[in-house]
Every structure is written in structure tokens, then in C-alpha cells.
Amino acid sequence: MPDSPRPKRPRVIVTRQLMPHVEARMAELFEVVLSARDHAFSEGELKAAVQDCDVLVPTVTDRIDADIIAAAGERLKLIANFGAGVDHIDLAAARAKGIMVSNTPSVFTEDTADMTMALILSVPRRLAEGEKLMRSGTWEGWAPSTMLGRRVGGKLLGIIGMGRIGLAVARRARAFGLSIHYHNRKRLPAAIEEELGANYHASVDTLMRISDVVTIHCPHTGETHEMVNAARIAAMKPTAYLINTARGEIVDEKALIAALKSKRIAGAGLDVYAQEPKVDPELLALDNAVLLPHLASATIEGREASGDKVVANIRAWSDGHRPPDQVLEGWA
Ligand SMILES: NC(=O)C1=CN([C@@H]2O[C@H](COP(=O)(O)OP(=O)(O)OC[C@H]3O[C@@H](n4cnc5c(N)ncnc54)[C@H](O)[C@@H]3O)[C@@H](O)[C@H]2O)C=CC1
Ligand SMILES: O=CC(=O)O
Numbered sequence: 001m002p003d004s005p006r007p008k009r010p011r012v013i014v015t016r017q018l019m020p021h022v023e024a025r026m027a028e029l030f031e032v033v034l035s036a037r038d039h040a041f042s043e044g045e046l047k048a049a050v051q052d053c054d055v056l057v058p059t060v061t062d063r064i065d066a067d068i069i070a071a072a073g074e075r076l077k078l079i080a081n082f083g084a085g086v087d088h089i090d091l092a093a094a095r096a097k098g099i100m101v102s103n104t105p106s107v108f109t110e111d112t113a114d115m116t117m118a119l120i121l122s123v124p125r126r127l128a129e130g131e132k133l134m135r136s137g138t139w140e141g142w143a144p145s146t147m148l149g150r151r152v153g154g155k156l157l158g159i160i161g162m163g164r165i166g167l168a169v170a171r172r173a174r175a176f177g178l179s180i181h182y183h184n185r186k187r188l189p190a191a192i193e194e195e196l197g198a199n200y201h202a203s204v205d206t207l208m209r210i211s212d213v214v215t216i217h218c219p220h221t222g223e224t225h226e227m228v229n230a231a232r233i234a235a236m237k238p239t240a241y242l243i244n245t246a247r248g249e250i251v252d253e254k255a256l257i258a259a260l261k262s263k264r265i266a267g268a269g270l271d272v273y274a275q276e277p278k279v280d281p282e283l284l285a286l287d288n289a290v291l292l293p294h295l296a297s298a299t300i301e302g303r304e305a306s307g308d309k310v311v312a313n314i315r316a317w318s319d320g321h322r323p324p325d326q327v328l329e330g331w332a
Pocket of ligand 1: 108109112160161162163166183184219220223297298
């Protein structure tokens with residue numbers, strides 16, 4: 001059946017506050033309902049929104065599950081996500097109902113890699129602990145044997161998920177003298193492996209066992225849910241660190257907390273959590289974990305570019321084309 005004509009001025013509901021120039025552009029181009037209160041939409045608010053628009057612009061804080069998709073009105077044809085990850089959207093349910101999904105890949109790659117590198121440096125070097133000590137007013141001055149961390153250069157970095165962000169992290173890490181090992185669904189072309197000196201491991205078990213620092217950059221999917229499980233954490237070196245700026249659900253968080261508490265592994269640097277915005281209180285109590293509030297993509301430049309991509313995706317769709325960043329089957 002041919003598609004019904006797409007509205008030239010689609011009704012667009014945006015769940016969160018976006019950068020001012022993006023909101024202004026949306027108001028010019030669309031019949032847009034902007035987020036006045038800038039909060040994560042509740043289930044009720046999402047259900048009301050999907051019944052009342054052609055395009056929904058959600059973010060990672062909105063859970064668009066099968067129930068929400070089932071509640072959508074006939075006119076909802078595009079979910080134009082603001083953000084790279086789309087694990088909060090039930091893609092199969094959307095596809096079954098003929099609703100396209102788009103995202104904003106690439107614009108956060110360098111920022112997320114920078115923040116990952118910041119964690120790779122700050123966890124072994126105990127940066128957050130040092131900062132806390134200074135603010136406590138209890139620092140007694142320099143000493144040769146206190147607050148010793150571990151050197152980063154010369155260590156083995158294990159990257160799980162060698163896509164855009166994984167590659168950007170590898171490039172940075174190489175400059176800091178880390179050797180690059182990775183596990184990915186697909187092996188990189190030989191020329192890129194050579195450029196990075198990157199070693200491929202078909203087995204995630206092996207990668208985690210040999211790494212001094214493991215960093216996660218795959219998407220959260222059915223396959224990667226708790227991929228970093230208790231057995232794999234237990235097999236890590238006792239001197240190793242786990243960094244996660246991808247999604248909290250990729251790690252068995254309880255198993256990670258147990259390993260950090262018992263010093264089974266040396267430390268962790270986390271930007272993402274299993275039940276955001278809730279953070280396990282046990283994690284908050286640990287000195288060997290550096291915790292960030294899902295901050296890796298939080299730059300003005302990245303958020304502006306992400307908003308521009310959302311606008312471009314909606315415009316392409318309303319002009320009768322595929323959104324340039326349409327999330328296709330087998331997206332991960
Ligand atoms: N903390 C933050 O603010 C941000 C977090 N992210 C997260 O980072 C994730 C990755 O982003 P990109 O690098 O842009 O994605 P990408 O699609 O470029 O790369 C993901 C890589 O993971 C690999 N992969 C997928 N399933 C796998 C599996 N089962 N085993 C091994 N490898 C697998 C893919 O083959 C691909 O190479 C996003 O999905 C998102 O969840 C992205 C941006 C910001
Ligand atoms: O977590 C952020 C994203 O863009 O994905």
C-alpha cells in the first residue's frame with residue numbers, strides 16, 4: 001500500500017528541552033510542542049504524546065516500550081530520537097506498526113571518547129579520591145608512598161565494541177601508550193588494525209581476562225545485556241579496571257559492586273547505570289569507583305549537532321524521503 005502523503009508541517013512533540021537554536025528552528029519548520037518542564041516523560045505522558053503527533057522526539061530518559069507503541073495513534077510515523085543509543089525504544093514493535101525510528105549517531109563520538117579517556121586516566125591514578133581528600137581538609141602533604149595509583153602507559157586496553165566510539169577511544173589510548181586489543185561483532189579491516197596496532201579477539205572472555213583496562217562501547221541489545229557478567233568479572237586481573245560509558249545494562253551491576261567491594265578488581269569508572277537515574281547506594285559508598293552522571297556526551301557542540309540532526313531527520317521524512325539516520329533492522 002502506498003504511504004499516505006506526509007505532512008509538510010508535521011506535529012512534533014519533544015520530550016526534553018533542547019538547545020535554543022534547535023528549538024527555534026523546530027518552531028519555524030514544524031507545529032512543535034516543546035518541553036516546558038524538561039523532565040523524563042511518565043508512561044501516561046508518553047501515551048498521550050504518541051496519540052497526538054506525527055513525530056515524537058524522545059531521549060534516553062523516555063522508555064518507549066511495546067505498550068507505548070501500541071497506544072500510538074495512526075498519525076505517529078516517526079520517532080526521531082535525540083541521542084545515539086536506541087535501546088530505550090522497542091524497535092520491533094515500532095517496525096511492526098510502520099513507525100520509523102531515527103537517531104543521532106556520530107555527533108557524540110569524540111566527546112564520549114574524551115570522557116572515556118578521562119576515566120581511563122582518572123580511575124587508576126585515583127583522581128577523584130585525591131580531589132575528595134583535598135576538599136576534606138585532611139591532606140598532610142606529599143609523601144613517597146601514599147595514594148599510589150597505577151601507571152596507564154604500557155598497559156593493555158581491552159575494547160568491547162569497536163564502532164565509532166570504540167575506534168575514537170583506541171586512537172586516544174594509543175597516544176597514551178596503551179596497547180589496543182578489542183572484541184567486536186565484526187573484525188576491523190586489516191589496514192585499520194595496522195594503523196592502531198589493534199589485536200582482535202573473537203572471545204570476549206579472553207579479552208577481559210588479559211586486559212588491564214576493559215572499556216565498553218557496544219550498544220545495549222538482547223545480545224549484550226549483562227554481557228559483562230559475574231563470571232567474566234571474576235576472570236579479570238585483580239589489578240584491572242572496568243570503564244563503562246555505553247549503557248549500564250551491559251554490566252551485571254551487582255556482580256561489579258561485589259568485585260569492587262572485595263577488591264577482586266582494582267576499580268571502575270562509570271558514566272551509565274543499570275536503573276538510571278537510580279544509582280545503587282552500594283556503588284556510591286565505594287572509593288574505588290569513579291561515578292559520573294551520564295555526562296559523556298554533554299557538550300554544547302555535541303548537543304547542538306544532535307538537535308540539528310533531529311531536525312534534518314524530520315525534514316527528510318516530511319519531504320517523503322528516508323531520514324538519513326534511520327535505524328534499520330540489525331542496527332547493532
Ligand atoms: N554515555 C553517553 O553519553 C553515550 C553513550 N553512547 C552509547 O555508546 C554506544 C556505542 O555508540 P557508537 O560507537 O556510536 O555505536 P556504533 O554502532 O558505531 O558501534 C557499536 C559497535 O558495537 C559492536 N557490537 C554490537 N553488538 C555487539 C556484540 N554483541 N558484541 C560485540 N560487539 C558488538 C558493533 O559491531 C559496533 O562496531 C551507543 O549505542 C550508546 O549506547 C553513545 C553516545 C553517548
Ligand atoms: O547516551 C547517550 C546517547 O546518545 O546514546
